[in-house]
Amino acid sequence: MDALLFLLMLSLGLFGSFFSGLLGIGGAIINYPLLLFVPDWLNVAHFTAQEVSSISMFQVFFASLSGVLAFRKKNGKGSPLIHKGLVKDMGISILVGSLLGGFISRYLSGDSINLVYGILAVVAVVLMLIKNKGKEENPEDVTYNRGIAIPSAFVVGIVSGIVGAGGAFVLIPIMLTVLKIPTRVTIASSLAIVFISAIGGVLGKLTTGHIPLWPVLFTVIGSVIGAPLGSRVSAKMNVNVLRYGLLILISVTAIKIWSDIIL
DSSP states (O other), X not given: OOHHHHHHHHHHHHHHHHHHHHHTSOTHHHHHHHHHHHHHHTTSOOOOHHHHHHHHHHHHHHHHHHHHHHHHHHHOTTOTTSOHHHXXXXXXXXXXXXXXXXXXXXXXOHHHHHHHHHHHHHHHHHHHHSOOOOOOOOGGGOOOOHHHHHHHHHHHHHHHXXXXXXXXXXXXXXXXXXXXXXXHHHXXXXXXXXXXXXXXXXXXXXXXXXXXXXHHHHHHHHHHHHHHHHHHHHTTSOOHHHHHHHHHHHHHHHHHHHHXXXX
């Protein structure tokens, strides 16, 4: 891998994960279009949708792992903010779904994977526009509908495994608006659930053979650097404007992908 591609992958990993940490969402919704379009636009490299989904999946795995470790260090082992029952129910379900999605992606064309991302992008925009309904209450008193939580996590896992995402950008709004999980519990628990999802996604991607080793390595390095920086900055500023900026980015990307598919 030449120096220019090395710097580009490092920069994309850092940039995408910085805004991921800043906005508190999974990095794949940002990194997927960056990895798919930017190297090609700059004539540095051309990655297929299968390769992009693999790079993104590994990035999500290490970024979520860093987040889990940072959360445990900050809040202590066994923090009550993490709802163990919720993590177990949704974690097992999303793991199975993500593993299945990663395996299925082996047999999908690049256009099909882009189509799945396009659908996810539209869903993400809609869910991000819905006002969060999660309330702050004692985590020990949290109740939820398992009949909704388990199958919804499974579906999120399948589509996330296909495009190489952890699914946080869909999972968090579902937990807040549908399951009515308290905000702090949602943030802490979703981090653990997404990490479990990433495990299944990575295992699924390992069966596909579409893994560009060096781009994955340098994107992950950039991600490990960028995510903590974004988290630190987010604690010191109002990110509402950036959230609307993200909505615009996702919307533009969705329009680009849908136009490519239709035309």
